[in-house]
Amino acid sequence: MIITEMTKLQTLCEEVKTVKEGEEIGAQLLTELTKSETGIGLAANQIGINKRVCVINVKEPLVLINPRIVERSEKEFIFPEGCLSFPNKHVRTKRNVSVVVETDNHDGKLSFSAENENINDAFECACVQHEIDHLDGITMFDRAITQQPYKAPEKIGRNERVTITDGKETKELKWKKAQPLVESGDWEMSPA
Ligand SMILES: [Zn+2]
Numbered sequence: 001m002i003i004t005e006m007t008k009l010q011t012l013c014e015e016v017k018t019v020k021e022g023e024e025i026g027a028q029l030l031t032e033l034t035k036s037e038t039g040i041g042l043a044a045n046q047i048g049i050n051k052r053v054c055v056i057n058v059k060e061p062l063v064l065i066n067p068r069i070v071e072r073s074e075k076e077f078i079f080p081e082g083c084l085s086f087p088n089k090h091v092r093t094k095r096n097v098s099v100v101v102e103t104d105n106h107d108g109k110l111s112f113s114a115e116n117e118n119i120n121d122a123f124e125c126a127c128v129q130h131e132i133d134h135l136d137g138i139t140m141f142d143r144a145i146t147q148q149p150y151k152a153p154e155k156i157g158r159n160e161r162v163t164i165t166d167g168k169e170t171k172e173l174k175w176k177k178a179q180p181l182v183e184s185g186d187w188e189m190s191p192a
Helices: 017-036 120-135 175-183
Strands: 041-045 053-059 061-065 066-073 078-083 092-098 096-104 110-113 160-167 170-174
Touching: 017 053, 017 061, 017 078, 041 120, 053 120, 061 120, 078 120, 078 160, 096 120, 110 120, 110 160, 170 175
Parallel strands: none
Antiparallel strands: 041 053, 053 061, 066 096, 078 092, 096 110, 160 170
8 A cells, every 4th residue: 555645755764774674565565666657667655664765767676774874966947757656747857967875785886877868767767766855744835836826927929039949849939939938838938
């Protein structure tokens, strides 16, 4: 059963005392994750266990016991995220382009980076940050980029050229073409 109550998901998780305890929780998490068709990660508090264990399964199943993010890039990227605790909800979040993670069950450090072209690397990088956030009682909504309710500038001509961005791509268009995109909420006005 996946926990969907926000108040329970805001609970801070405690470290597990042993790797064995962490592995047992990790196995339960992978079983639960396998049941979902779309999930790529799950944290212990999402199944009611308030311990610092999470799993991700993008390229391969990975159990993280007492994970700590020890380095974060300053550079961030915008990513569309979902969460098994909030079915059918999606938000755009800002995540670090790369992070380095230490755990109790992997030797050395694990590096995750969305810097290259492989979309799976971006998914894995956003996912590991999303899951470790869960262990700190943080959900994707806390990381969401808030979209300001849009109000059209008053003195903008229909044929005036404006620059808009969706966070990845930037376009210069006549306002009459740009307006519907901006009002959809997916694009925003960008300082040219
Ligand atoms: Zn989640």
